[in-house]
Amino acid sequence: MAAVETQMLSSSSVKLAFRDLGKTFFVQGEPKLALQNINAEIRTGEFVSIVGASGCGKSTLIRIAAGLEQASEGGVYVEDNLVIKPGQDRGMVFQQFSLFPWLTVKENVMFGLQDQCPDKARRGEKALVWVERVGLGEFVDYYPNQLSGGMQQRVAIARALAPGPKVLLMDEPFAALDAQTRGRMQRHLLEIWRNLNITVVFITHDLEEAVLLADKIFVLAPKPGRLVATLPIDIPRTKDDLERDKYGPEFERVFKKISALLADSVPLDH
Amino acid sequence: MALQSHASFVVGRQDKARLLTMGSFLLPLLLWAAVSYVPGLWQPLIKVSTPGGVAFYQEGMLVEKDQFQIQAQSALERGDAAPTGSPANPVYLPAPHEVAAALYTSFTTPPVRRSEMWFHQSIWHSVTIIFWGFLYSCLLGVPLGVLCGAYKPVSQLAEPFIEFARYFPAPAFGALAVAILGIHDAPKVAIIFIGTFFQMVLVIANTTRRLDTRYVEAALTLGANRLRLLWQVVVPGILPDLYKDLRILLGWAWTYLIVAELIGTSSGITWFITQQARYKNFDMVFAALIILGLIGLLSDLLLERMGRRLFPWQEKRLGGS
Numbered sequence: 001m002a003a004v005e006t007q008m009l010s011s012s013s014v015k016l017a018f019r020d021l022g023k024t025f026f027v028q029g030e031p032k033l034a035l036q037n038i039n040a041e042i043r044t045g046e047f048v049s050i051v052g053a054s055g056c057g058k059s060t061l062i063r064i065a066a067g068l069e070q071a072s073e074g075g076v077y078v079e080d081n082l083v084i085k086p087g088q089d090r091g092m093v094f095q096q097f098s099l100f101p102w103l104t105v106k107e108n109v110m111f112g113l114q115d116q117c118p119d120k121a122r123r124g125e126k127a128l129v130w131v132e133r134v135g136l137g138e139f140v141d142y143y144p145n146q147l148s149g150g151m152q153q154r155v156a157i158a159r160a161l162a163p164g165p166k167v168l169l170m171d172e173p174f175a176a177l178d179a180q181t182r183g184r185m186q187r188h189l190l191e192i193w194r195n196l197n198i199t200v201v202f203i204t205h206d207l208e209e210a211v212l213l214a215d216k217i218f219v220l221a222p223k224p225g226r227l228v229a230t231l232p233i234d235i236p237r238t239k240d241d242l243e244r245d246k247y248g249p250e251f252e253r254v255f256k257k258i259s260a261l262l263a264d265s266v267p268l269d270h
Numbered sequence: 271m272a273l274q275s276h277a278s279f280v281v282g283r284q285d286k287a288r289l290l291t292m293g294s295f296l297l298p299l300l301l302w303a304a305v306s307y308v309p310g311l312w313q314p315l316i317k318v319s320t321p322g323g324v325a326f327y328q329e330g331m332l333v334e335k336d337q338f339q340i341q342a343q344s345a346l347e348r349g350d351a352a353p354t355g356s357p358a359n360p361v362y363l364p365a366p367h368e369v370a371a372a373l374y375t376s377f378t379t380p381p382v383r384r385s386e387m388w389f390h391q392s393i394w395h396s397v398t399i400i401f402w403g404f405l406y407s408c409l410l411g412v413p414l415g416v417l418c419g420a421y422k423p424v425s426q427l428a429e430p431f432i433e434f435a436r437y438f439p440a441p442a443f444g445a446l447a448v449a450i451l452g453i454h455d456a457p458k459v460a461i462i463f464i465g466t467f468f469q470m471v472l473v474i475a476n477t478t479r480r481l482d483t484r485y486v487e488a489a490l491t492l493g494a495n496r497l498r499l500l501w502q503v504v505v506p507g508i509l510p511d512l513y514k515d516l517r518i519l520l521g522w523a524w525t526y527l528i529v530a531e532l533i534g535t536s537s538g539i540t541w542f543i544t545q546q547a548r549y550k551n552f553d554m555v556f557a558a559l560i561i562l563g564l565i566g567l568l569s570d571l572l573l574e575r576m577g578r579r580l581f582p583w584q585e586k587r588l589g590g591s
Contacts, residue, residue: 066491067490067491068487068490068491085490086490088492092487092488092491094484094487094488096484098484098487098488099488100485100488100489100503100507102506102581102583103506103583111489111492111494111502114498115493143583144583145583145584159492160491163492163493
């Protein structure tokens with residue numbers, strides 16, 4: 001698949017890079033700058049959260065990374081290959097539940113395996129492994145409508161991971177879930193991330209979620225969307241080496257710091 | 271407990287729905303019965319029972335009330351016997367029992383001429399015309415509609431002409447269809463086709479365009495190419511809506527039946543209606559209308575049931591969390 005174009009720039013452990021990325025939309029013929037001069041790097045195995053006020057272009061940024069939209073300037077590179085269209089090197093989980101309602105859980109996960117695995121029976125077996133990995137083994141033959149929101153997003157994660165992407169892109173994947181389910185899903189995601197050692201780019205407007213999960217946080221500011229800070233989160237992951245303690249003093253300190261950054265980034269008239 | 275009360279609530283709602291469904295048929299029937307049987311409720315005419323001194327009156331004749339009064343008056347003035355009669359409804363409003371009887375006799379009456387058909391043969395003939403006309407329409411219209419909805423260039427090429435062509439009234443093609451296709455069933459099938467095809471393309475193109483983009487985008491990120499996008503995402507994604515569209519369009523096909531059956535060698539149930547109306551057998555007309563309504567309603571109910579079987583993923587079942 002010629003989803004990527006080889007570039008000879010090399011920097012070994014950088015998995016995904018935004019280079020001089022800009023995006024201009026045209027709204028009724030008027031150019032509107034959505035993203036400006038984004039430069040950032042994400043290393044292999046890193047869990048990066050992108051936070052920002054609504055309208056700062058975080059969704060646009062991840063959609064460009066997924067290849068669903070085109071950059072106006074610069075671009076997104078996966079292992080130094082310029083992204084020009086969607087491809088199986090990047091898996092995507094959307095905020096809106098986007099499982100195919102006409103396919104069962106297993107068939108949904110099988111969808112992305114067709115190129116690698118032409119034999120249907122083998123494909124089914126592979127899919128089953130993924131469905132079991134997200135803990136839904138007994139629901140393989142259910143249709144998405146018969147599952148709760150949390151279960152649907154688990155399947156969506158399994159579906160995105162099954163083709164073996166290098167990067168997992170997640171666009172506010174838990175925003176539509178209730179608080180309890182969200183907590184369980186966050187932990188579940190960390191388990192998967194730890195077990196597979198996969199690179200995750202996680203968009204959220206929920207700062208607490210970002211601090212809880214990420215190794216590194218990118219803070220975006222609106223009008224136009226630009227990167228104002230890249231903050232490594234060095235709070236130890238105390239709970240089973242996965243989550244952080246969100247009631248600890250360090251958590252509060254980091255949370256407040258980024259809150260202030262976010263507040264400053266938003267113009268008063270916003 | 272909570273689940274039980276919820277269930278009983280649902281059952282209660284279903285009972286109510288069933289009651290209302292029955293009511294939607296009972297109300298018109300009651301109104302019809304009232305107008306037919308309750309004396310003086312409507313009955314604008316007088317049915318003559320004895321002509322008396324009025325020379326041109328015959329037994330069983332229907333006359334206007336005020337005319338009857340005038341004739342009775344002048345008969346009395348001439349010293350003749352006054353005509354007698356009872357209030358009656360116009361001939362075009364037969365009572366329910368007369369229509370019920372006609373329903374029976376319509377099936378048991380043999381055709382008058384050898385060339386004509388039994389009533390059930392007429393009905394069957396109509397059904398086959400609809401079937402073939404609509405089938406050809408679907409075979410061409412569904413793929414074209416989906417392609418128009420899925421690919422902009424196809425839409426830009428096809429839809430302007432179809433928008434133009436859909437204003438051609440199908441009946442206007444009657445004479446042309448007979449000239450080209452002969453006098454038997456082919457031009458009739460063609461009329462049904464013309465009546466439904468153009469609308470079908472536009473309606474299905476629209477349905478296709480309404481498919482949620484998130485499914486297309488999800489498929490793209492999973493490596494789907496154009497062909498797979500069409501066959502594995504667009505087509506299954508719109509299928510339940512497409513099916514609903516076709517059910518509605520099938521109703522359109524029936525509206526063109528009356529034109530289709532009047533051209534060439536007249537045939538079918540709508541021709542039967544035209545014929546019976548000419549003889550003023552309005553009980554037969556109503557009987558045939560009821561048959562048409564029943565065929566439509568029952569076939570749609572059947573299709574709806576089938577739809578539920580065909581698209582099981584639309585039904586919700588409770589899952590865990």
